[in-house]
Amino acid sequence: MKTQYLGVKFFPVAVLGVGIYCSGLLQAQTSPLDTTTFVVMGEGLAAGMANFGLSTTVQTGSFPALVAAQLKTAFPQPLIQPPGIGDVVGYPMREAILPVYPQGTVRVFQSQPNPNDDAPTVFVLNLSIPGLKLADSVLMRPVPPIIQQKNMKQTVVNMILGFPQLFFQRPVPLWTQFDYAKAMFPTLSLVELGFYEALDAAVAGDPTRMPDPAAFAATYGTVVRGLRDLQAQVIVTTIPNPFDTAYFATPDIAASVVATSPFILTAGYHITGQDYITRNGMQAISSQFWKRTLGPLPAGSVVTAAVAADITSRINALNAQIVSAAKANNAVVYDLNAFFRKLRVSGMQVGTRTVTADYLGGFYSLDAVYPGTTGHALIANDLLSFINQTYKTSFPTVNVQAIAAADPVMSYQKPAGGSFGARMLGLDINEP
Numbered sequence: 233m234k235t236q237y238l239g240v241k242f243f244p245v246a247v248l249g250v251g252i253y254c255s256g257l258l259q260a261q262t263s264p265l266d267t268t269t270f271v272v273m274g275e276g277l278a279a280g281m282a283n284f285g286l287s288t289t290v291q292t293g294s295f296p297a298l299v300a301a302q303l304k305t306a307f308p309q310p311l312i313q314p315p316g317i318g319d320v321v322g323y324p325m326r327e328a329i330l331p332v333y334p335q336g337t338v339r340v341f342q343s344q345p346n347p348n349d350d351a352p353t354v355f356v357l358n359l360s361i362p363g364l365k366l367a368d369s370v371l372m373r374p375v376p377p378i379i380q381q382k383n384m385k386q387t388v389v390n391m392i393l394g395f396p397q398l399f400f401q402r403p404v405p406l407w408t409q410f411d412y413a414k415a416m417f418p419t420l421s422l423v424e425l426g427f428y429e430a431l432d433a434a435v436a437g438d439p440t441r442m443p444d445p446a447a448f449a450a451t452y453g454t455v456v457r458g459l460r461d462l463q464a465q466v467i468v469t470t471i472p473n474p475f476d477t478a479y480f481a482t483p484d485i486a487a488s489v490v491a492t493s494p495f496i497l498t499a500g501y502h503i504t505g506q507d508y509i510t511r512n513g514m515q516a517i518s519s520q521f522w523k524r525t526l527g528p529l530p531a532g533s534v535v536t537a538a539v540a541a542d543i544t545s546r547i548n549a550l551n552a553q554i555v556s557a558a559k560a561n562n563a564v565v566y567d568l569n570a571f572f573r574k575l576r577v578s579g580m581q582v583g584t585r586t587v588t589a590d591y592l593g594g595f596y597s598l599d600a601v602y603p604g605t606t607g608h609a610l611i612a613n614d615l616l617s618f619i620n621q622t623y624k625t626s627f628p629t630v631n632v633q634a635i636a637a638a639d640p641v642m643s644y645q646k647p648a649g650g651s652f653g654a655r656m657l658g659l660d661i662n663e664p
Contacts, residue, residue, distance in 0.1 A: 318363060368385075616629050
């Protein structure tokens with residue numbers, strides 16, 4: 233049973249929900265893990281954000297999509313036409329504008345089994361939204377008008393959670409991310425939330441921007457409990473530490489990116505070896521080198537070691553709350569924070585190359601915050617290994633080498649010549 237509105241297939245929510253829910257209950261009696269309906273609540277990382285925007289470029293290869301393919305479960309996504317939508321923390325906010333070439337509908341019209349039916353399905357299962365905070369997941373809902381020039385996040389919420397409901401002239405449900413997830417009656421859910429809050433605080437260099445642990449715990453518990461009440465298996469992820477991403481680099485690491493020596497960075501900019509230089513800071517330093525100048529860096533270029541330690545401590549406190557909420561509701565915890573840390577400390581092997589967390593190191597896209605497709609494949613395989621170990625399953629892993637062969641991020645090259653910065657500045661320094 234289906235009806236058509238504006239060429240879009242619409243299945244009554246109650247019928248769809250009951251059908252999936254009953255199916256989930258029946259299969260749960262014979263299997264500890266039912267992958268019939270896999271729903272993801274997340275922010276930019278789980279959405280497939282990369283290279284300063286959300287678009288099909290990485291969405292189709294995001295780690296939730298890769299996991300769903302290995303689980304052999306349908307996973308419709310709100311695919312967005314390039315160059316994409318959404319903002320990345322740490323960069324200038326963009327205005328939301330009416331689509332212009334090469335965008336048309338913004339939301340991609342996916343092909344259907346019937347070649348004569350090219351309308352997109354109404355419901356999507358990857359509900360992840362760039363810039364979404366945990367509190368937003370239970371509060372923000374689509375609001376007309378669809379495109380809000382001064383509010384990119386609301387526009388993205390409208391395009392993902394409010395499509396096509398906002399086009400209708402009749403009352404229809406306008407769900408929050410949490411409402412939407414429950415309406416799909418998931419049999420398996422993944423919750424990846426809290427990373428944006430950590431990024432926001434780290435980029436601003438302001439520990440007070442981190443959420444209060446008690447308030448965070450209350451909301452997180454509501455989300456996990458609400459999904460578990462539907463008999464869904466729930467996997468929650470810990471929050472990665474932004475200082476393990478390519479957006480932040482110690483002077484030793486930054487020196488390899490701007491092709492100079494750590495001594496020039498620490499002495500020339502009066503920072504310690506334990507401070508962090510941001511991606512924008514590295515860009516500013518490179519610009520100064522080309523201009524043969526050395527001067528104060530713009531705001532947001534350096535985060536001190538003390539501030540980084542404070543933010544890290546607060547992230548650890550939130551992760552403790554996530555673990556507690558999972559334990560209280562019989563959910564399981566995938567340690568995404570540990571994965572990011574392992575990548576930062578030792579890198580990961582892909583064929584003959586070691587992929588690192590450095591900027592231009594093969595894992596992160598040009599925004600230095602979100603991975604490219606190879607990075608997503610590595611996360612997917614780690615998560616699949618966790619699922620197999622936890623649920624005693626044997627889902628196959630992803631062919632990372634095949635994905636890496638087509639990933640432009642793997643072709644990025646750091647500049648050569650460790651004394652480049654000194655040469656450009658005309659310095660003659662006897663480095664220690």
